[in-house]
Amino acid sequence: MKKILFILSFLICGNAFSQILSSQLEKKTIALGEVNRLVIKIDDIHEMQVISAPKNELLPFHFEEIKDSIGQNQNSYERKIEFSVYDEGKFTIPELEFNVGGKILKTIPYEIDVINTAQKADQINDIMKNKEVKLETKDYWELYKFYILAALAVIALIIAVIMFIKWGRKSKSSPVVATNQTLKELESLKKKKYIEGGNFRSFYVELIEISRTFIAKQYHLPADVLLTDDLIEVMKKNNTISQENEKIVEDVFLRGDLVKFAKTFPDQATMEKDFADIRDFVKRSSKDLEFENLRKDV
Known part of the structure; x- marks a missing residue:
């Protein structure tokens, strides 16, 4: 009799401290992409720690976990998982292990049938016909x-x-700009006082250099590379420069060549006149261009 009481007491104590695991699957047949739910509950855990797979990693590969929530208090543990399957066929949720204070508890396996609810023979009807809208x-x-x-x-x-x-x-290269720039260069030449100092060679070298550059820019003639005789011939054939301005260029350039080679020695009055003539030629150049444009238009 004592042995029977001892065995009953042992069984009662063992059941009192054992954990009870239960699981529930909401649907065993679902459509493609339909949400299903699995609930796992463990009772009588007596504040013991429950260890299982991390969140969103409990179910196998084909099961797309949407939500995985875990709740635990002193005496119970509950895990709710929402999932979907996007492949058609039969899939199995295997036994899932839970470690409760060193003791392994396992759920029962579930087989889920995933079907495609859209059939090829199904006729798709529009809710209403398309309406034509006239655009303004x-x-x-x-x-x-x-x-x-x-x-x-x-x-x-x-x-x-x-x-x-x-x-x-x-x-930037208009006649007015070229004229103003050349007049400034002539004014700078005058300030060097070559005329007053009798430095006629430097005076004519710089005067002719300024004039050549101006002719090349204003009249688009190769004055900066041609010899004086060749330049005079080109000017006469081109007819872009007026005869009055052409005569001034010819006289000053020829005199400048004679001065550079020490064949003539101009006085102060001659140098002042050549300077004034070149300055007037620069100022009048715009009229030459206006006349040339009119001639082209005609």
Whole structure:
């Protein structure tokens, strides 16, 4: 009798301190992508730690876990998993292990049938027929305004580039700019007082150099590379420079060559006159160009 009581007491104590694991699967047949739920519960854990696979890693590969929540208090442990399957067929949730204070508890396996609810023979009907809508001008504007504005911006940019290439660069080398620059260079030459000091060679070298550069820029003649005789011949054939200005250039350039080679020694009055003539020639050059443009138009 004592032995029977002892065995009953042992069984009662063992059951009192044993854990009870239960699991519940909401659906065993689901459609592709449908959400299913698995709930695992362990009772009588008596504040022991429950160890299992990390969150979102409990189920096998084909099961796409959506939500994995774990709840635990002093006496119970609960884990709720929401999942979907995106492949058609039969899939198994194997035994899932839970370590409760060193004791391994396992769930029962589940087999899930995943079906495709859309059949090839199914006829898909529109809820309502498409309705034709007549678009007005403002509707087309709202649809295509960004494309139109972008096209206009590109056209404006192209026009601006063309205008810059055609007129922007020319403005830097326009007749007025070349004239003003040369007049400044002549004024700088005068301030060197070559005339007053009788330094006629330096005076004519710089005067002719300034004049050659000006003719090359203003009249687009190769004055900076041609000899004096060749330049005079080109000017007469070109007819761009007026006869009055052409005569001044010829006289001053020929006299300058004689001075450079020490064949003549001009006085102060001659140098002042040559300087004044070249300055007047530079000032009158714009009239030569105006006449040339009119001649081309005719």
